[in-house]
Amino acid sequence: MRLSGITNPTTLVACYCQTMLVRLLCMAGTSLLAVVGASAQTYPNKPIRIVTNEVGGGADFVSRLIAQGLTVSLGQQVIVDNRGNIAGELAAKATPDAYTLLLNGGTLWLMPFLRDNMSYDPVKDLSPISLTSMIPTVLVVHPSVAANSVKELIALARANPGKLNYGSGSSSAPTHLAAELFKSMANLNIVRIPFRGSGPALNGLIGGEVQMMFPNAAAAQPHIKSGRLKALAVASSQPSALAPGLPTVAATVPGFESASLMGMFAPARTPAKLVQFLNQEIVRVLNRAEVRQKLFAAGVDSVGTTPEQFAVTIKSEMARLGKVIRDGGIRAE
Helix, strand or coil: CCCCCCCCCCHHHHHHHHHHHHHHHHHHHHHHHHHHHHHHCCCCCCCEEECCCCCCHHHHHHEEEEEEHHHHCCCCCCCEEEEEHHHHHHCCCCCCCCCCCEEEEEEHHHHHCCCCCCCCCCCCCEEEEEEEEEEEEEEEEEECCCCCHHHHHHHHHHHCCCCCCCEEEECCCCCCCCCCCHHHHHCCCEEECCCCHHHHHHHHHHHCCCCCCCHHHHHHHHHHHCCCEEEEEEEECCCCCCCCCCHHHCCCCCCCCCCEEEEEEEEECCCCHHHHHHHHHHHHHHHCHHHHHHHCCCCCCCCCCCCHHHHHHHHHHHHHHHHHHHHHHCCCC
16 A cells, blocks of 8 residues: 655554555445345245234235245245234334235224324335235115115215215224225215124124125125125226126226225335345236136235335325324224
8 A cells, every 4th residue: 555645654554544444344345245145145045924914814815825825936934924913013123134024904004194102113114015915895885775876875975964874894994994085085974883893894784774885895795696785886996807897986986996905015124135036926926827816716806016016005095095094083993
């Protein structure tokens, strides 16, 4: 090393130390990049865990289909770990090495609006990998309701403010938020009748205790076919094969969309190369014909997106439903 023009011994020592420090930092950075690159190339070299909600729910079903597919394609065991309401927190606080993933639904990213003093931020502490699936919602009414279309239902509700009611599951459940969104966008005065879950609410609608509801298409379909319920529209942005023959609510209320979304996440700060790798593998599983058929048979649409597209969807959902939650003073139970 030449330090020409410097003759002061103290200055020479200082310059030498500074130069060596810079070299050491560069070497450390190069070593770190090498480690990250090597980890991406050897990933996975141990079992992967997908944490999700309770056993038997929609997220559990989708998680197990994806886990089975990834186990085959990655050559490592992918296990499903059912943790109920704490699944999101566990994933958010896990080591960001892509060995702990999360599959969860839309209520996850709405939690900042629904609950105070959370121990983690579901947006900042999780990295979107891919939207995985969508369960379309349908607008159904009791056969006694004198409306055969969304337009007629809106006219009936406006002519009778406060007299029409809807059934829903727990506060902030999809059946609740869909109806409140409809109420807000169509400028209606309709009354919520809460039940201990979406199943009891659907039974209440069939029994005439309530007049309308937004259940998922799979749950409502048998009762629509039997004539115990009258279907007016599907709430997805486009017509759905899971609700055959139904127009969209958006055809009458522009911009209206409601569906139960599910997606896969990694902890924040997971290396981007691993997120992209997992995205490709998960989307590949979701696009397999046998996986799509199994999901469809269960009333679920298979969806695969890029991480960026999933992030945009989350942002859009937070903007639309966050306002409904704030305006309605809705809190998670």
